[in-house]
Amino acid sequence: MEFIPRSEEEMELRRGAWTAEEDLVLMNYIALHGEGRWSSLARRAGLRRTGKSCRLRWLNYLRPDVRRGNITPEEQLLILELHSRWGNRWSKIAQYLPGRTDNEIKNYWRTRVQKHAKHLHCDVHSKQFKDVLRHLWIPRLVERIQATSGDSVVASAGAEAPTTCDGPMNAIPELAQVKMSPESSSTGGWSSVDSLG
DNA sequence: AAACGGGTCAACCGCGAGTTC
């Protein structure tokens, strides 16, 4: 079932929010032909969208394994740790959070983390803010994780490859050091940290 | 009930890297 655009109108590209019908067309096409080669996929599927738009819609929304909303404390901890290591390498960070997209992680960082940096009147890249993360935010997250799952988190400090689905904390062996460092006991004083979840 | 403001998130844009011809 191939769609060859004939008129100017048919070739005009759509933009903005995707409709349920468009989603269905894209999902059906990918189910039959697989993903990739997005520009020709868009044409052949009969979608008046750019290949870019189709790729984004599939990766961030329609993919069967995509998870949205409710970023867990474990995932937050992992994001903070990985971001401190790699900076704004969202797609790389996303590789360690199965089902999460780079877009969602980026949004989380901008709406939650940057917001708190702003409230503290410092830059997210400043030493001051990094200290706050290490000494306040991360210990709070660790406490929350331990409170909800006993000590299993700390005990899980084994090495696992990225994309493991047993929980994101398994992905980075060194994370155990962050979680278990003596200095990580809470010093309190930054009450807004509690609202980050 | 309406207006307003802030937060969230889906989607677009620009650019650089990689690939194909």
Next chain:
DNA sequence: AGAACTCGCGGTTGACCCGTT
């Protein structure tokens, strides 16, 4: 070799939602 095309990434925007006044 290099032009044209495609893909993927990170930054940004804008629409929508929800709480507050």
